[in-house]
Amino acid sequence: MSIVPLLKKADILNGLSESQLEKIAGLCREQTCNADEIIFKENDKSSELYLIQDGLVEITLSVPEPGAERSIVTLGKGQIFGEMALLDEGPRSASARCTADGTRLWVANRADFISLCEKDTSIGFTVMRNIAADLSFKLRLINLTRKEPG
Amino acid sequence: MIYKVSFVVQGGGHPGAIQNMEERPEKGDQVKLGNKLYEIVEVLEIIPSRGEFGYIHATCRPVEE
Numbered sequence: 001m002s003i004v005p006l007l008k009k010a011d012i013l014n015g016l017s018e019s020q021l022e023k024i025a026g027l028c029r030e031q032t033c034n035a036d037e038i039i040f041k042e043n044d045k046s047s048e049l050y051l052i053q054d055g056l057v058e059i060t061l062s063v064p065e066p067g068a069e070r071s072i073v074t075l076g077k078g079q080i081f082g083e084m085a086l087l088d089e090g091p092r093s094a095s096a097r098c099t100a101d102g103t104r105l106w107v108a109n110r111a112d113f114i115s116l117c118e119k120d121t122s123i124g125f126t127v128m129r130n131i132a133a134d135l136s137f138k139l140r141l142i143n144l145t146r147k148e149p150g
Numbered sequence: 151m152i153y154k155v156s157f158v159v160q161g162g163g164h165p166g167a168i169q170n171m172e173e174r175p176e177k178g179d180q181v182k183l184g185n186k187l188y189e190i191v192e193v194l195e196i197i198p199s200r201g202e203f204g205y206i207h208a209t210c211r212p213v214e215e
Binding site: 008009011014015016070071072073074075076077078079095099135136137138140141142145 | 152154155158165166167168169170183184190196197199202203205207209
């Protein structure tokens with residue numbers, strides 16, 4: 001089954017043609033996870049970008065108390081995560097934990113993704129612009145959450 | 151149109167969420183974030199739509215169950 005119809009619903013791929021989406025689809029593999037399953041941990045080495053087809057993923061940060069963590073956002077259908085490492089190659093900036101059984105993800109390897117963006121610079125420009133817009137959208141959410149009286 | 155919606159929950163008890171919706175959320179709608187139900191109390195279009203995507207911010211409050 002082609003995942004192109006799903007990819008059309010992901011805003012980081014907004015503006016790509018059908019044939020460009022087919023190229024992205026060729027990089028993706030499916031992963032399913034269940035509630036409380038850790039997808040990656042903060043400070044892990046990073047090499048993959050994730051797109052949520054269905055389900056929920058909670059992004060958390062560690063706090064000074066040993067073993068404790070703070071939830072920063074819950075991501076659902078159509079959202080990406082792991083994109084910071086895609087851009088800066090640093091370790092994971094936060095942890096990702098599945099919070100719904102049967103959560104379905106599409107996973108792309110960073111090196112393959114970057115290679116495609118370099119070979120097809122139209123894909124590269126569009127995706128990088130969209131990832132920047134996605135990060136901006138997430139920052140706006142965090143800013144709005146901080147303004148909300150606790 | 152696909153709406154990318156960021157949810158902020160009043161009261162600070164929830165960190166917020168982002169998910170895509172196929173219908174534009176409206177004030178008074180109820181939405182489930184995780185296991186809990188919330189009512190939308192305000193909807194803002196925070197940035198202009200691009201292509202097939204609209205970008206919406208919704209403020210919600212917990213629904214007493």
